[in-house]
Amino acid sequence: MERPGFIRHWTELEDEDNKHYKGDTERMAINAPLARKLGLTRIGIHHNRLLPGRRTSYPHAESAEEEFVFVLEGTPDVWIDGHLHRLEPGDSVAFPAGTGICHTFINNTDTEVRLIVIGEPPKDENRIRYPMNEAYEATRADRWTDWPAREMGPHDGKSDRGRS
Numbered sequence: 001m002e003r004p005g006f007i008r009h010w011t012e013l014e015d016e017d018n019k020h021y022k023g024d025t026e027r028m029a030i031n032a033p034l035a036r037k038l039g040l041t042r043i044g045i046h047h048n049r050l051l052p053g054r055r056t057s058y059p060h061a062e063s064a065e066e067e068f069v070f071v072l073e074g075t076p077d078v079w080i081d082g083h084l085h086r087l088e089p090g091d092s093v094a095f096p097a098g099t100g101i102c103h104t105f106i107n108n109t110d111t112e113v114r115l116i117v118i119g120e121p122p123k124d125e126n127r128i129r130y131p132m133n134e135a136y137e138a139t140r141a142d143r144w145t146d147w148p149a150r151e152m153g154p155h156d157g158k159s160d161r162g163r164s
Contacts, residue, residue, distance in 0.1 A: 005038075005039075006038045006039055008037070008038060010034060010047040011032075013032040013033065013034060013037045013038075013047075014030060014031070014049075015030065015031050015033065017030045019031060021058060021136060022139070023136065024136075026162060028055060028056060029049060029050045029054060029055070029056045029105075029115075030048065030049040030050075031047070032046060032047040032048075034046060034047055035121075041121065042121065043118065044118065044119045044120060045116065045117070046116070046118075047114065047115070047116060047117075048105075048117055049112055049113070050074070050076060050105060050106075050112065050113040050115065052107055052109060052110050052111065052112070052161070053107065053108075053159045053160070053161030053162060054107055054159060055079075055105060055106040055107070055158070055162070056104055056105040056106075056115070056117075057104050058130050058133045058136065058157070059079055059103060059104045059130065059132045059133070060102060060103070060128050060129060060130050061095075061100050061128070061129045061131075061147060062095070062097060062126055062127070062128055062129075063097060063098055063125075063126055063127040063129075063144050064097050064120075064123050064127070065097055065119055065120045065122070065123055065126045066094070066095065066096055066097045066119060066120055067094070067095040067117065067118070067119040067120075068092065068095070068117070068119065069092070069093045069094075069105065069115055069117050070090075070091075070092050070116040070118075071113070072114040072115060072116060073089055073113060073114040074089070074109060074112060074113030074114060075087060075088050075089075075109055075113070076105045076108075076109075076113040077105070077107075077108055078093055078103060078106075079102075079103060079105070079155060079157050080102070081101065081150050081151065081153060082152035082153025082154060082157070083153040083155060087105075098148075100129065100147045100148035101150065102129065102131050102132075102150065102152075106157075106159045107159065108160045108161075127142050127144035127145075128140065128142055128143065128144055129143070129144040129147040130143075131152060132156060
């Protein structure tokens, strides 16, 4: 008997390796939007492959959408408000909505990182803050202008390779 369409391997669902922000050529994580491609509509679940020297996104915070990240493989750094924290397989990181905690995941190693990202599907009321990419943020209608400001540390949110 053939398996139903809602049973698939993540490699069958992975998007092309071309994710980048408008006006920028820096490639980000390679995403497999599991929930959407398997028919779920109330939660977002993604398998992200983070190649050496890449990051998942520009550092950002969200006003109305929660996010949870679980490290499957590798040792990425999580950038939190300008500080790096090294992670290992099995580590979990949670970002409650509305806190203003700015974050991204960076692969500063020579081996691939694999993450599971779980969150809410996009909400119309969500606003996003990009403290390290304010020119990009200014182009977005959903920019978070009254975010709860947090003190930023010294790290610029880029990978070691991306900086050189």
